[in-house]
Amino acid sequence: MYLDYNLLEKCYKCGACYDLCPSCLNLPGYDPRKVIGDILADNYEHWLNSESIWQCLECHHCLEICYQHYGFENAMTALRTLASKRGLTPQQVKRGWDMFVRTGKLGEPQSSARKRLGLPQAAESGKDSFLKLFKIYQDSKGVKT
Amino acid sequence: MKDFAVFWGCTIQARFPFLEVSTRLVFERFGLPYRDIDGFTCCPEKSLVNNIDHGLWELTAARNIAMVEEMGLNLVSPCTGCVSNLATVNKELCHDEAKKGAVNSMLKEVGLEVGGHAALHHLVPFFHDEVGINAVRxxxxxxxxxxxxxxxxxxxxxxxxHSLNNDDPLEPVKFDRLVEALGCESVKHRTKMMCCGQGLDRVDQHENALHMARIKLRELSSLDIDAMVLCCPSCYLQFDNNQFLMEKDxxxxxxxxxxxxxxxxxxxxYGAEELGLMNHRVGVAPFLEKWERIGGEGSEVGGLESELEDIGVFGL
Structure with missing residues (x-):
């Protein structure tokens, strides 16, 4: 993943998506161009600990309206990834991630509820194959487990 | 029609299994060749996994897609998040041979290979494009x-x-057409295309999530609407569960x-009970009562259409 600074520069000056972005329209203080300005000025550190970078809903409206088909969600994703590396992830994201890397899922079918609803037994999860693949992936990146 | 695997996703099976009930029933009614297959994992969810590890996000999605391909199936999902994630990775791999090669070198270790040629459908555009409006009607x-x-x-x-390519991304029409084919009026409203905002609940911003839900629900309350219709478990959570919580307050x-x-x-x-409608947190009785009251009044299918139907023009 990388950021295209030429596109970011244009993005910083444009703002056409502000009329469609649900967070720009409805969450006071959410202002992605401020964030992008700081990325361009190499002064983004203080955003890593902010609520703002998690307020991008990844709805892709900015991408679709953008004449570059770019969208500032790219910048937000980059900052969220960096924030996660520094352990600044919101609690629920952390919980979700932990469950995902442990089970390959974010929740399991509930057999008692299924029985009550007359649903057939749920198909088997791919947990074992996923965990094997996850290990291969970590090894390829040199992650110690 | 090619057989398809149903990708239920984590949320529907873990939290809203009654949505699986109604999905299975309509597949049955339309005689669609659906299959349950073993071995899927989370799609995986973008905001949780992609924000932390893009590579693992791609690899996990590629594994799910490869399983469908290996069985010679297409894929249909009643979950928007799942389809969007799978289709996005599928497209990324199709446009980047080097990346696809790297992914496949790892998938090989679990006996799989991704080609990128399976059709990955969301259930709504699938009904519009593959089942067809006339079959529905x-x-x-x-x-x-x-x-x-x-x-x-x-x-x-x-x-x-660029990944889903199934409708106009800013002014879509297919969901409207399907609902209109059932006889409903799809009421125009200002917040129609607004994001539900449920994502905010997943990043510890519950009050902001409620704020977003409230904006749409308030507009709908002012419009004499009988129901909101959607087809995404995350949006469902936002508008059923969070509406319930706000009403409780x-x-x-x-x-x-x-x-x-x-x-x-x-x-x-199908009956309301059979479909599992009593599992909703916000009651659907007002909708059902009105429908029963006016049930089909003045809604005779037009003469020309029924005549064409009689001679089997519409097929299926």
Whole structure:
């Protein structure tokens, strides 16, 4: 993943998506161009600990309206990834991630509820194959487990 | 029609299994060749996994897609997030041979290979494009004429368009056409394309999530709407569960939330109980009562159409 600074520069000056972005329209203080300005000025550190970078809903409206088909969600994703590396992830994201890397899922079918609803037994999860693949992936990146 | 695997996703199976009930029932009613296959994992969810590890996000999605390909199937999902994630990775791999090679070198270790050629459908555009409007219309038992519904597309049913390519990403029409084929009026409203905002609940911003839900629900309360119709478990959580929580705290909206498969199920003759509608947190009784009251009034299918139907023009 990388950021295209030429596109970011244009993005910083444009703002056409502000009329469609649900967070720009409805969450006071959410202002992605401020964030992008700081990325361009190499002064983004203080955003890593902010609520703002998690307020991008990844709805892709900015991408679709953008004449570059770019969208500032790219910048937000980059900052969220960096924030996660520094352990600044919101609690629920952390919980979700932990469950995902442990089970390959974010929740399991509930057999008692299924029985009550007359649903057939749920198909088997791919947990074992996923965990094997996850290990291969970590090894390829040199992650110690 | 090619057989397809149903990708239920984590949320529907873990939290809203009754949505699986209505989905299975409508698949049965339309005689669709659906299959349950072993071995899927989370799609995986973008905001949780992609924000932390893009490579693992791609690899996990590629594994799910490869399983479908290996069985020679297509894929249909009643979850917008799942389809959008799978389709986005699928497209990324199709446009980047080097990346596809790297992914496949790892998938090989678990006996899989991704090619990128399976069709990955969201259930709503799938019904529009593959089952067809006329097949849907011809199976309606009690038309919904007179019922005023607000359609909530849900962002990831149609976006990003470079991956899904199934409708106009800013002014979509297919969901509207399907609901209109059942006889409903799809009521125009200002917040129709607004994101539900449920993502905020997943990043510890519950009050902001409620704020977003409230904006749409308030508009709908002012419009004499019988139900909001959607087809995404995350949007469903936002508008059913969070509406319920706000009503418990004294706010009043009273907007029944119907999954597309439930609305379709009702129209093709299944009962509300059979479809699992009593599992909703916001009651759907007002919708059902009005529908029963006006049930099919003045909604005779047009003469020309029924004549054409009699001679089998519409097929299926």
């Amino acid at each position: 011809s199976r309606v038992v009690i038309p919904m004429k007179g019922m005023r519904v607000a359609i909530h597309y849900g962002c990831h049913m149609i976006r990003p368009s 004294g706010e009043k909206f009273g907007i029944p939330i119907l999954y597309f498969t439930e609305l379709l199920g009702l129209a093709v003759g």
